[in-house]
Amino acid sequence: MTDDEFSKISVFVHDARKPLNRISMQAELVKMALNGDIPAQKAAEALDKIIASAKDCSNTLAEMTTQMSASNSDSSDD
Amino acid sequence: MLTVLLVDDDAEFTEVACTIIEFLGHEVLTAATLQEARNWLEKETFDHILLDFMLPDGSGAHLFDELDSLDKRPRVTLITGHPSVKSVIKGLCGPNIDYLVKPIQREDIEAVLTKKSEKAAPKKAKIEKHFDLLIGESPAMKDLYKLISRVSKTSANVMLLGESGVGKEVVAAAIHKASDSEGAYVATNCGAFSKELIASELFGHEKGAFTGAVGRKEGVFEQAESGTLFLDEITEMPIDMQPNLLRVLENKVVIRVGGTKTIPVNCRVVSATNRTMEEIAQSKVLREDIYFRLAVFPITIPPLRERKEDIALLAKTFIEEFNKDNNAKFKWDDTQLDTLQAYDWPGNVRELRHFVHRAAIMSDPESNVLELPKTIESPFAQKQSTTPSLQAGRTIEDVEKELIYATLEKVNGNKTMAAEMLGISTKTLYNRLHAYGDLSKDEQ
Numbered sequence: 001m002t003d004d005e006f007s008k009i010s011v012f013v014h015d016a017r018k019p020l021n022r023i024s025m026q027a028e029l030v031k032m033a034l035n036g037d038i039p040a041q042k043a044a045e046a047l048d049k050i051i052a053s054a055k056d057c058s059n060t061l062a063e064m065t066t067q068m069s070a071s072n073s074d075s076s077d078d
Numbered sequence: 079m080l081t082v083l084l085v086d087d088d089a090e091f092t093e094v095a096c097t098i099i100e101f102l103g104h105e106v107l108t109a110a111t112l113q114e115a116r117n118w119l120e121k122e123t124f125d126h127i128l129l130d131f132m133l134p135d136g137s138g139a140h141l142f143d144e145l146d147s148l149d150k151r152p153r154v155t156l157i158t159g160h161p162s163v164k165s166v167i168k169g170l171c172g173p174n175i176d177y178l179v180k181p182i183q184r185e186d187i188e189a190v191l192t193k194k195s196e197k198a199a200p201k202k203a204k205i206e207k208h209f210d211l212l213i214g215e216s217p218a219m220k221d222l223y224k225l226i227s228r229v230s231k232t233s234a235n236v237m238l239l240g241e242s243g244v245g246k247e248v249v250a251a252a253i254h255k256a257s258d259s260e261g262a263y264v265a266t267n268c269g270a271f272s273k274e275l276i277a278s279e280l281f282g283h284e285k286g287a288f289t290g291a292v293g294r295k296e297g298v299f300e301q302a303e304s305g306t307l308f309l310d311e312i313t314e315m316p317i318d319m320q321p322n323l324l325r326v327l328e329n330k331v332v333i334r335v336g337g338t339k340t341i342p343v344n345c346r347v348v349s350a351t352n353r354t355m356e357e358i359a360q361s362k363v364l365r366e367d368i369y370f371r372l373a374v375f376p377i378t379i380p381p382l383r384e385r386k387e388d389i390a391l392l393a394k395t396f397i398e399e400f401n402k403d404n405n406a407k408f409k410w411d412d413t414q415l416d417t418l419q420a421y422d423w424p425g426n427v428r429e430l431r432h433f434v435h436r437a438a439i440m441s442d443p444e445s446n447v448l449e450l451p452k453t454i455e456s457p458f459a460q461k462q463s464t465t466p467s468l469q470a471g472r473t474i475e476d477v478e479k480e481l482i483y484a485t486l487e488k489v490n491g492n493k494t495m496a497a498e499m500l501g502i503s504t505k506t507l508y509n510r511l512h513a514y515g516d517l518s519k520d521e522q
Contacts (some may be wrong), residue, residue, distance in 0.1 A: 020089065025095065029094055037101055038097065
């Protein structure tokens, strides 16, 4: 892997971690709602956000695959 | 209740974190940029700041100088999105800062806010005692544990071989413990009894069997019924007593001294010697038939110098024991443990234990600092290199022997050089060594 490729991947990894971190935080809210610490409505909202973040993460990873394979075929053409 | 400032540019993160922090009973304000954080700091005082390391208008570390100039400096916990950043920040900001690495859990936030960090409750690494008795995690000891648990499932007789002080008796007790046998563990030292008494010790005697036998006595074989009998220094047992022992081992019955009745015995015999197998074979201190009866399963216990990584564990255990018994609070520091580890411990674990206790006794009981002597010395470390001045009444043969060994020691065993220094021919030197029975030296 070249330095250029590595820095590219790092950006994607960073972008993919962000929704994962959000998912983790929202999951804490769901746990609290199940305990009755916060209203159940909050859990429903949190779950929606978890689903949205999961999609974000998935998109980021898909995007990374596309870009990396594109650059891979570029370099193999050289 | 604490007043907390949360500085992070991820709105979703701050929203959830606020819910959690408020639920924990604290008041929380948020800022998304360094500038917003500065504005809050002018207006409010905070107990704690949760600070993202990477903000749109700069690094969270820029806030540090301003925090120092505040009347009441809040505690700071840095939040980072990447584990690898943690070590970088640590170098940058010093050790007095807490860190949270995303993804953050509720318990993490709770821990930093209530200061239940790992620093407050240092986890005391418990030193494991294998079979409740043995200490050490070195590969050599792990092999030993494996052997002990294997043999404990059988009823085979075990012979323990190992240098003085390696813990043969402790291993014997461990074998007994691992065996889960219903009988007792009985230990006796074959070198401690005179020829006349050893039969009575091993097999017992009837009343009036000999002068002084005022009552009936059970021998150790009977005492250890369904248990384990430990015979220490088996090679010190008088050779003419060994046929009696052999008969017991073969027939599994004892007859008390002065008695006629055969008493069935059923115990595992664990014997021990500090001689090597070769020595036993050559020196004829143990009859061959006895050896094979006793050493169905021979186990060699490694000397301490072959498992130096265990020295620190042992030293810690011994000082804990001492502290407990004497109400002291002594502690090792790492350089002291290094010193201990560098030494060869010819007297093995026993020497180490005595050394630790001696050091503890010599140290100031008011402090918790152990004072070690400048050098660790043992009379057994070298073979009589510091010869005591000559005394009248010693035989010439004795002194000659000592002189020869001292000279050999000096020239690292080089016999040609030693002979030259002594003014004798190498052939004479070899003859002398041969006469002393020092065959191993002879072979070198």
